Amino acid sequence: MSQLSHLNRNGEAHMVDVSGKPDTARIAIARSQVNLTPSIVTAITDDNLPKGDLYATVRIAGIQAAKKTSDLIPLCHPLPLSKITVDIELQGSCLVITAICKTTGKTGVEMEALTAASVAALTVYDMCKGLDKGMVIGQTKLLEKTGGKSGNWRSEDYIID
Secondary structure, eight states, rough: OOOSBOOTTSEEEEEEEOOOOOOEEEEEEEEEEEEEHHHHHHHOOOOOTTOOOEEEEEEHOOOOOOTHHHHHTTOOOOOOOOEEEEEEETTEEEEEEEEEEEEEESSSHHHHHHHHHHHHHHHHHHHTTOOOSEEEEEEEEEEEOOOOOOEEETTTTTOOO
16 A cells, blocks of 8 residues: 555555544644735725725635635545634735634645635735735745644644734
8 A cells, every 4th residue: 555645556646535534623724925015015004905805805715715625626525614714914014814724524624724825815916916016925834733643733833822
């Protein structure tokens, strides 16, 4: 048997059978960052973006993305998400997006949290590109995950407030 769970003994990609795994509570937290130009920071601060409410649109985009993860990532299982939170915070010239996904199920929600944060960052770009295309979508990373066979994990640089 291959050590890579998504490959069968012939080396072919397949979806992992999780039917024998117990349901456990699972949480994943991911973050994306968008480095903004001064003109975009001003427009956000003044609530003067041509496409409307940045925060509401980005939050909804992240939530929708988490729900569609299995449609986007080929070998992801569709999950019954019980909670999705997308928080957006302007920190200087950086917009920090934090996504939290929760479920009780047989497989983790890391991909859903990462997808939510990533699509939210892309939505920031889409909402602001008319003002300045010089934004940079930066680091997207998993901050923490809990539950499941592999247990809990936290990024070394993730500090809980």
